[in-house]
Amino acid sequence: MFPLESLGKFGLYALSMLIGMGFGATLEMSGFGDSRKLAGQFYLKDMTVVKVMFTGVIVAMTLIFFSSSIGILDFDKVWVNPTLLVSVALGGFIMGIGFIIGGFCPGTSIVAASTFKIDGIFFVLGVFFGVTVYGETYPLFQNFAESGEIKRYLLTDLFSVSTGTMIFLVFALAFIMFYFAEIAESYFGKKTPWSEISLIPKNKIKIASASILVAFAFILFFMGDPTPQKRWNRLSTTEQKLLDDRAVFVHVDELRELMHEDIAFLKIVDLRDESDYNLFHIKNSKRVSLKELSKKESILEFQQLPQPTVIFLVSNGERLSAEGYKILKSYGVTNLYILRGGINEWLSRYPIEGVSEIKNSSEESLKYRFDFAMGSKYPSSFPDLKQFPPIEFPKKVILKSKKLASGGCG
Amino acid sequence: MERRYINPYIGGVVLGVVLFLSFFLTGGGLGASGAVSRVQVGIFDLVASFHVDTNIYFTKMGGGTLNSFDSASVWMLIGTFLGGLISGFFNKRLKFETRKGSKISNKTRWIMAFIGGAIMGFGARLSKGCTSGQGLSGGAVMAVGSWVFMFSLFATGFLFAYFFRKFWEE
Numbered sequence: 001m002f003p004l005e006s007l008g009k010f011g012l013y014a015l016s017m018l019i020g021m022g023f024g025a026t027l028e029m030s031g032f033g034d035s036r037k038l039a040g041q042f043y044l045k046d047m048t049v050v051k052v053m054f055t056g057v058i059v060a061m062t063l064i065f066f067s068s069s070i071g072i073l074d075f076d077k078v079w080v081n082p083t084l085l086v087s088v089a090l091g092g093f094i095m096g097i098g099f100i101i102g103g104f105c106p107g108t109s110i111v112a113a114s115t116f117k118i119d120g121i122f123f124v125l126g127v128f129f130g131v132t133v134y135g136e137t138y139p140l141f142q143n144f145a146e147s148g149e150i151k152r153y154l155l156t157d158l159f160s161v162s163t164g165t166m167i168f169l170v171f172a173l174a175f176i177m178f179y180f181a182e183i184a185e186s187y188f189g190k191k192t193p194w195s196e197i198s199l200i201p202k203n204k205i206k207i208a209s210a211s212i213l214v215a216f217a218f219i220l221f222f223m224g225d226p227t228p229q230k231r232w233n234r235l236s237t238t239e240q241k242l243l244d245d246r247a248v249f250v251h252v253d254e255l256r257e258l259m260h261e262d263i264a265f266l267k268i269v270d271l272r273d274e275s276d277y278n279l280f281h282i283k284n285s286k287r288v289s290l291k292e293l294s295k296k297e298s299i300l301e302f303q304q305l306p307q308p309t310v311i312f313l314v315s316n317g318e319r320l321s322a323e324g325y326k327i328l329k330s331y332g333v334t335n336l337y338i339l340r341g342g343i344n345e346w347l348s349r350y351p352i353e354g355v356s357e358i359k360n361s362s363e364e365s366l367k368y369r370f371d372f373a374m375g376s377k378y379p380s381s382f383p384d385l386k387q388f389p390p391i392e393f394p395k396k397v398i399l400k401s402k403k404l405a406s407g408g409c410g
Numbered sequence: 411m412e413r414r415y416i417n418p419y420i421g422g423v424v425l426g427v428v429l430f431l432s433f434f435l436t437g438g439g440l441g442a443s444g445a446v447s448r449v450q451v452g453i454f455d456l457v458a459s460f461h462v463d464t465n466i467y468f469t470k471m472g473g474g475t476l477n478s479f480d481s482a483s484v485w486m487l488i489g490t491f492l493g494g495l496i497s498g499f500f501n502k503r504l505k506f507e508t509r510k511g512s513k514i515s516n517k518t519r520w521i522m523a524f525i526g527g528a529i530m531g532f533g534a535r536l537s538k539g540c541t542s543g544q545g546l547s548g549g550a551v552m553a554v555g556s557w558v559f560m561f562s563l564f565a566t567g568f569l570f571a572y573f574f575r576k577f578w579e580e
Contacts, residue, residue, distance in 0.1 A: 002434050002435065003433070003434060003435055003436055003437035004435055004436070004437075007436070012436060012482050013482055013485040014485070015435055015436060016436060016482040016483070016485040016486040016489065017485040017486065017488055017489035017492075018489060019428060019431060019432045019435070019436070019440070019486060019489065020440075020485065020486035020487065020488065020489020020490040020491075020492070020493060021489040021490070021492050021493035021496070022424075022428040022431070022489075022493060023425075023428050023429075023432075023440050023486070023489070023490050023493060023542075024489060024490035024491060024492065024493025024494040024495075024496075024497070025493035025494065025496060025497040026421060026424045026425045026428055026493075027425075027490075027493075027494065028493065028494040028497035028498055028501070028503070029415060029416045029421060029424075029497050029501065030415060030416060030418060030421030030422075030425070031415035031418075031421075033494065033498070033503070034509050035509045035510070035523070036509050036510070036511070036578065036580075037415075039571075039577075039578045040578070041567075042567045042568055042571035043571055043575065043578065047418075048415075048418045048421075050564075051418035051419055051421075051422060052418045052419075052421045052422040052425060053422070053425075053541075053545070053546060054422070055418070055419050055421075055422020055423055055425070055426060056422045056423075056425035056426040056429055056546060056550075057426070057429075057546060057549040057550050058426070059422065059423050059425075059426025059427065059429075059430070060425075060426040060427075060429035060430040060433070060546075060550035061549070061550045061551070061552065063426070063427070063430040063434075064430055064433055064434070064550060064551060067430075067434060073433075073434055077437050078433050078437050078438075078551060079433075079437055079438045079439065079551075080548070080551045080552075080553050081538065081539060081543075081544055081547065081548035081551075081553045081555055081556050082538075082553075082555065083553060083554045083555030083556075083558075084537075084538065084555060085554075085555060085558060087536050087537055087538065088537045088538070088544065088555045088556070088558050088559040088562070089558055089559070089562045090533075090536060090537070090562075091533045091534065091535075091536040091537020091538070091544075091559065091562075092533070092537055092558070092559040092560070092561070092562025092563040092566065093533075093562050093563075093566045094529060094530075094532060094533030094536065094537075095529070095530050095533035095534060095537065095540070095541070095563050095566075096562065096563045096564065096565065096566025096567040096569070096570065097529055097533075097566060097567075097570055098526045098527070098528075098529030098530035098531075098532075098533055099526070099530065099563065099566075099567050100526075100567050100570050100571050100574050101522055101525055101526035101529065101574060101577075102522060102523050102524075102525065102526015102527050102529070102530060103509075103522070103523060103526060103578075104523070104526070104527070104530070105530060105540055105541035105542070106442045106443040106446060106527075106530060106531065106534055106540040106541070106542070107440075107441075107442035107443075107490065107540060107541060107542040108541075109523075109527060110442055110487065110490050110491055110494065111490065111491075111493075111494035112494075112509075113491070113494075114490075114491045114492070114493075114494030114495040114498060115494055115495065115497075115498035115503050115504050115505070116498075116504055116505055116506045116507070117507060117508065117509055118506060118507065118508045118516070118520065119508045119509055119510060119519050119520060119523040120523070122520040122521075122523040122524045122527065123523040123524065123526060123527035123530075124446070124527065125524060125527065126523060126524040126525060126526060126527020126528040126529075126530070126531065127443065127446050127527040127528070127530055127531035127534070128446060128449075128450055128527075128531065129524070129527070129528045129531065130527060130528035130529060130530060130531020130532040130533075130534075130535075131443070131446055131447040131450050131531040131532070131534070131535055132450055132454075132531075133528065133531075133532055134447075134467070134531065134532045134535040134536065135447070135450075135451070135465060135467040135468050135535075136465065136467075138465075138466060138467035139466055139467075142466070145536055150554075150555075152553075153553065153554045153555065154551070154552040154553065154554065155552040155553075155554055155557065156552060157554070158554050163552075166552060170552075206419065209419070209423075
């Protein structure tokens with residue numbers, strides 16, 4: 001499964017340098033070291049930048065989502081630039097002005113400088129100066145620059161469409177842009193008389209390449225986004241083994257210990273229905289149904305909990321928790337555990353006076369009969385250490401910090 | 411004789427594959443401006459360590475024992491430079507020269523390049539990425555902010571192009 005996680009620091013640095021070389025060479029070969037070519041786009045004379053950039057975006061996008069769809073790339077581990085609408089809109093505006101004045105963007109100026117273009121070298125020095133000024137004045141607008149951040153906000157969320165549909169929309173946009181770019185270039189750049197410009201695309205190679213991309217999009221469209229079950233199946237067998245070996249089933253006393261230790265981040269998720277939850281639940285546990293848990297927003301919430309947060313899944317028995325476990329695990333949520341024996345075992349270990357046991361109940365139903373729905377107001381919701389002295393139990397919770405790759409520009 | 415540039419669509423496909431490989435192998439995209447910022451902080455840290463430690467922006471990269479150069483993005487920047495150099499060498503494009511419009515002097519072009527670079531550097535930090543890191547990389551993973559950024563950048567460029575046409579006249 002990609003991206004690679006066991007690269008080590010120097011492996012990552014070496015790989016980054018190689019990728020950078022590919023990047024630099026591609027920019028250079030496409031002519032991005034020439035400021036006239038870059039500025040030319042704004043006079044509709046030379047549309048190289050638009051063509052190269054958008055082709056790059058749609059090709060990379062198709063490959064990324066295709067490899068995620070067939071299960072060789074874990075998209076949740078891929079860095080997505082957080083969305084800060086005001087900062088990016090204003091930053092884009094400022095950079096647009098800088099672009100037309102300076103004739104480069106930062107990446108292209110590096111390539112211009114590397115081929116000894118003196119204007120490129122001056123531009124790089126300018127960027128150096130600009131980032132310094134930004135850092136020096138940052139305290140003045142820090143709040144503004146960091147406001148309204150939305151993590152992993154994708155176009156598919158914005159338009160509420162599937163990945164396949166979104167790829168089609170982006171393709172449509174790109175092809176329309178290419179079409180007008182070609183016409184603009186021949187008219188303004190090559191000064192072809194209007195009467196001689198063909199409005200029907202004729203180049204067979206271009207049409208063929210565009211068709212290949214569209215075919216990919218079709219496949220993606222019909223494959224759809226992978227379901228949690230599919231994603232779980234793709235995870236290595238070690239994950240299934242953790243469940244089979246009961247390595248993630250935690251003794252009730254260990255959860256109580258963590259509650260008493262007041263560890264920084266503990267999240268107890270109660271997957272039972274509302275009536276059971278109202279009758280009794282563990283203190284500070286939050287009720288989320290399995291259906292809600294599988295929703296994108298809630299998965300996102302779990303993925304972005306401050307690290308390391310320990311998450312406990314709780315149900316009356318273990319079956320629901322195990323299902324919830326598979327869903328969250330398939331989306332890469334770490335430090336995830338299941339309460340062994342569920343609420344039923346919790347209540348047999350920390351019994352409540354006057355609450356009687358129901359015989360012959362099924363595994364996933366509450367085995368105790370409550371007369372009052374007191375939620376977490378029972379002492380057993382936060383069992384005292386003196387009242388129920390600790391016993392020996394096998395410790396299973398191990399804290400792991402998850403690291404996400406950060407963006408190249410970050 | 412300098413070789414011709416490759417077809418932009420082919421260039422785009424190669425760029426797309428490189429960008430994909432970056433995401434596929436390392437989990438992150440391409441970038442340049444962030445690394446320039448890191449190099450800047452790294453150099454400041456060598457000559458005025460105290461200043462880096464007391465500035466809330468710089469200290470995130472080079473404060474205390476942090477080494478600002480110790481980042482994959484810096485290596486990518488070095489790679490980008492080398493890649494350009496190698497391609498320039500094989501295509502016979504390594505030449506000290508200034509590319510500019512015909513109506514302005516070299517000196518004017520240099521000043522404009524510096525000013526434009528400074529504006530771009532500032533803007534790139536505000537938008538948390540330049541055309542590569544925010545536009546290209548974020549665009550490929552469908553980040554909403556990156557698309558807003560790209561449209562804002564290009565629209566502004568077209569809007570202001572008229573005022574600077576003298577500088578780019580052929």
